[in-house]
Amino acid sequence: MKFSRKDLLFLVIVCAVLALVILVSGEETTRKVPYDALHRPAYDVMAKTxxxxxxxxxxxxxxxxxxxxxPPDHPPKNRCLFCHKMERVPR
Ligand code: HEC
Ligand code: HEC
Incomplete structure (x- = not known):
């Protein structure tokens, strides 16, 4: 099977779109609130309220x-959980 120029162009576009999606979703990497012993109480408050x-x-x-x-370059931090998401807790 032979690829035409059109096929190739299509492939390139698909790859570009994919790369873009990965890049954009990669922006959302602000750390989550860890689900550990220190943060468990916060998860409890969240579950309760x-x-x-x-x-x-x-x-x-x-x-x-x-x-x-x-960190010294931390953005304004009055609403932690708008930026730092909580983990999905299995319950
Ligand atoms: C009992 C003390 C304590 C409380 C309360 C607490 N934290 Fe933390 N937090 C820590 C400590 C210690 C660390 C660093 C060690 C670690 O990752 O567990 C940390 C780390 C973090 C990190 C970085 C995790 C990472 O991946 O590096 C985030 C984000 C965070 N906390 C958010 C929060 C938010 C949001 C709340 C309120 C809902 C909160 N913490 C309440 C003690 C606390
Ligand atoms: C406007 C968005 C925003 C808000 C609101 C916010 N943060 Fe952050 N925080 C960030 C970003 C961005 C970083 C650095 C990137 C990362 O987390 O990887 C950061 C980093 C941190 C870290 C260090 C994580 C590490 O790299 O170990 C901690 C701890 C933390 N934030 C806790 C908090 C707490 C607690 C609050 C509420 C008092 C809060 N943040 C509110 C955006 C935010």
């Missing part, structure tokens, strides 16, 4: 200038 705002109240008990520091 279903409220991001309520859950976020706990974050700054640890994530502050004294304890778990933010």
């Amino acid at each position: 279903g409220s991001k705002r309520e859950t976020e109240k706990g974050c700054e008990g640890c994530h502050n200038d004294q304890q778990v520091r933010f």
